[in-house]
Amino acid sequence: MANLPIVQFEKKIIETVEQNPVVVIIGETGSGKSTQLSQMLHRKGYTDSGIVAVTQPRRVAAVSVSRRVAQELGVRLGEEVGYAIRFEDRTSERTQIKYLTDGVLLRESLSNPELNQYSVIILDEAHERSLNTDILLGLMKRLVGSRASNLKVLITSATLDGEKVSKFFSDCPLLTVPGKLFPVEIFYSKERPTSYVESSLKTALDIHVREPEGDVLIFMTGQDDIEKLVLKLEDKVRSLEEGSCMDAIILPLHGSLPPEMQVRVFSPPPPNCRRFIVATNIAETSLTVDGVVYVIDSGYVKQRQYNPATGMYSLDVVQVSKVQANQRAGRAGRTRPGKCYRLYPSRVYNDEFLDVTVPEIQRSSLAGTVLYLKSLDLPDIDILKFDFLDPPSTESLEDALKQLYLIDAIDENGSITSVGRTMAELPLEPSLSRTLIEANEYGCLSQALTVAAMLSAETNLLPNRSKSNEKKRKHPPLDLPDGSGFGDHIQLLQIFECWDENDYDIGWCKYYDLQVRGMLFVKEVRKQLSQIMQKIAKGSSDVQANQSRKGHQNYRNLRKALCIGYASQLAERMRHHNGYRTLGFKSQLVQVHPSSVLQPDDDGLYGSYVVYHELISTSRPYMRNVCAVERQWVMPILDKLEKLNVSKLR
DNA sequence: GTTAGGGTT
Known part of the structure; x- marks a missing residue:
């Protein structure tokens, strides 16, 4: 703990917090911000008048960071230091430092809008711009001005958007705390490859043959590409292995992998063996793999987007942001100096990549x-x-x-x-x-x-x-x-x-x-x-x-209840075929998703009306998860739709 | 006749 970079900044941080209601902390990877900021404030006495809260976008982070802090303070988890996540509240009357997911804090503010039990609220990882963090940022801005008792707000973010957050909070002070990363040398490709699977393969083999030991982390967009690359790598490595270089283990890593497969990346490799971890962006923030010295970055990520004009979702492959690209590169410098191979030219990074990932709030149904x-x-x-x-x-x-x-x-x-x-x-x-x-x-x-x-x-x-x-x-x-x-x-x-x-x-x-x-x-x-x-x-x-x-x-009553609940997600079958048109504000032609168990009638036609859980545009626009409903339940909704006047709803 | 990046209350 003593050797964490942030510790040297304690005096400066505390001074700034004392004098300002809001402070932005740019804490680079390995700075220790997540575990140390709360303890500094505790030492300064901020836990005498209330709890110091630290929000995290992810459940596992809330649990693991609080465990660490309890350990450092020598207290039992759940007493002076605790955490709260959905389904699990490990805090007590005595809790002074509380780690919680941002979703839990939003729930709490529903029953206690002033969040009076907290003397300090630290929004950690704000640069990830999760939907919940963005709502909290807005609420905090109101709260610091309006709350009767004193409130301090700290926001931790990344280099590229700290200024913006500071500006949002009336130009509040911005402190930068260096990280504890080793230097990572960046290599750019001359041009974008036609296939980043092939290009990753080639780069990975080059590393394997030429570079000293150290694991390789490869960022791909999804399960499909990962499986393809894993097969190809296995194939190529096998034909290389005739004594020319060290052994290799190739591991896929993505969210739909069963947990026992995911944890394989945490066991260290046998001696004289290099691991290739082929991962989605799960390895960007959610899972940290030790031993990585080389990173290969395809420069792409899959992102779900919502189109409010059509009510439709799509899952698109898009370019990563600069923050993401830097986060990926940083994964190579955790244990010693590393190298990052970007499969795109520096021009693309500089001119095409956005600074920060498009916030979820601009990509979701609201x-x-x-x-x-x-x-x-x-x-x-x-x-x-x-x-x-x-x-x-x-x-x-x-x-x-x-x-x-x-x-x-x-x-x-x-x-x-x-x-x-x-x-x-x-x-x-x-x-x-x-x-x-x-x-x-x-x-x-x-x-x-x-x-x-x-x-x-x-x-x-x-x-x-x-x-x-x-x-x-x-x-x-x-x-x-x-x-x-x-x-x-x-x-x-x-x-x-x-x-x-x-x-x-x-x-x-x-x-x-x-x-x-x-x-x-x-x-x-x-x-x-x-x-x-x-x-x-x-x-x-x-x-x-x-x-x-x-x-x-x-299931009549249940289907009727679903019809009321999904009143804005209704569709009517076209007269002469099995396609539907949505009955929202802009009518869309959609199909029942082929995986649906909805059954047609004796004439081979689906029912006249269905409600759907979501519209997803893949090869075509589909309704996913549908339920047959009856005309007489639909009619009142259509009446209501006709009377709708959006300008009055504001 | 077919999709799966990561999160969360």
Whole structure:
């Protein structure tokens, strides 16, 4: 701890904090900011009048950093030093330093807008610009001016955007703390390669043959490319190995890899052996691999974007930002001087790369965010003028307002309704929280809880359909429930009910190729949602997962509740074919996703109306996760849509 | 007739 660079700056940092309500700290990698800032403030006595909070964008970081600080202070985790993440609060009356995810802090500010228990709030890793951090930045700006008791705010960021954050907080002071990285030599390509898989392959082999020992970390965009490159590398390395150079181990690393495969990168290689780790941006911030000396950066990353004009998401391969490229390069300098090979010219880095990653708030649907802000009841708030560091477009905010209006969360004047207030208490997308409230009225809350929980984990449930996995299957695809023809929401419900019938057996999940991690997560979400709904519905007891199964049923009430909740995600079938058009504000032609279990009728046609969970544009525009609904439920929504006047919703 | 970057309440 004593040799962390930040320790020398303690006096300066404390002085600056004493004299200013907000301070921006540029803390480079390895500066020790995450563990030391809170302790400095504690030493100065800031924990006498309240708690020092440190937010993190990720759960694992909140846990691991707090553990470290507890250790350094020689206290038991959960007492003077603790953490709070979803499903787990390890703090006590005695807690003085609290690490928490930014999402948890947002939840807390819902019930206590002044956050009075905190004397200091440190927003760590603000340069990552997560949706939640961006909301917090806006809230902090209001709070430092308005809170009765004294509040200090510290924001840690990266070199390239520190100025901007400082400017946002009325030109507050900006301190730079050096990191503890070894120098990393950067090599640029002469031009962009036609294939970055091939180019990575060539660069990796060059390193293997010419450079001294040290692991190689290669940044690719996704699972597909990773698997391709791993195969090619294995092939080439095998043909090299006839004594000419050291051994090699090649490891893929991405988010959909089972945890036991992910942790393989943490075990050190045998002697005289080089590891090649072929990774997504998971290795940029979430996982740190020791022993890396060489980095190969493709310069690309996959990013999910939302288009408010169409309501459609797409997953695009885009160029990384300068901050990301530097973060990637820095991964080579953790243990000794390293080298970074950028598969693009310096001109591209300088002229084409953005300084900072486009913040998530400008790439997401904002219905949840806007509902959250409305529910805070901030005085004289105009959502369209909320002071964001990087404001989302008016179009995106209006899209959110329209969605909220259609599901009764705000009235025609844009004021939050009592339904909207209840919705904001649920940790769900607005469409699903609206569904729960309606389901409670119709006596099918238990089913809706399951559907909402399943959809909260959806991408982590079903197995990965990559080609290599296809071959690994021990048995042919098994018969999971089929949604009784009504579609994917009903299927998700039925799957969970089966699991419940099998006493939540892990073996059952494995047998059906369902991701165990995902299913356990669903169970926890469902429990949390049940508790909140029981509080809201004052003793409603219809929350048992096994309550509803009574032979054949048509799930009518549940589908009706879904129709109300997804009022802004409705589609009508075209008269003569099986395509649909969305009934939102701008009509889109879309198809039911081929993976859907929705079944056509005897004439081979789908039902006239469906609601969908999301629109995703891949090879074509698709509706993912659809549920058949009835015309008579749709009509009132269409009436409401006609009366809609966006300009009044502001 | 098909998608999977990373997070979070």
